[in-house]
Amino acid sequence: MVRGVSRRVIVVKPEQPALFEQAIFLVRDYNAPRGDMVREACRIANSYLPRRRRSRRKADGLSLLAGFCTGALLIGTIWAMTALVL
Numbered sequence: 001m002v003r004g005v006s007r008r009v010i011v012v013k014p015e016q017p018a019l020f021e022q023a024i025f026l027v028r029d030y031n032a033p034r035g036d037m038v039r040e041a042c043r044i045a046n047s048y049l050p051r052r053r054r055s056r057r058k059a060d061g062l063s064l065l066a067g068f069c070t071g072a073l074l075i076g077t078i079w080a081m082t083a084l085v086l
Contacts, residue, residue: 010038012045019048 008027014020023045027037 008037010041012041014045
């Protein structure tokens, strides 16, 4: 509940609104430089956004390919062993 108290407000809107649409910061220290406050608010808001990890996607693709090849080799080996036994 707000009772007519005047406060400085910084509203940060992310470039990609994946997690939140906007972040609102109520500033307590009126003596701090505006640029520093905006920079700090942007830093805090960006820390909540998911990071892009392109190298992890490549690793996932490589692990998928390695798993597929391992499974194919295992099935081929089992098939060859049963074919030789019968």
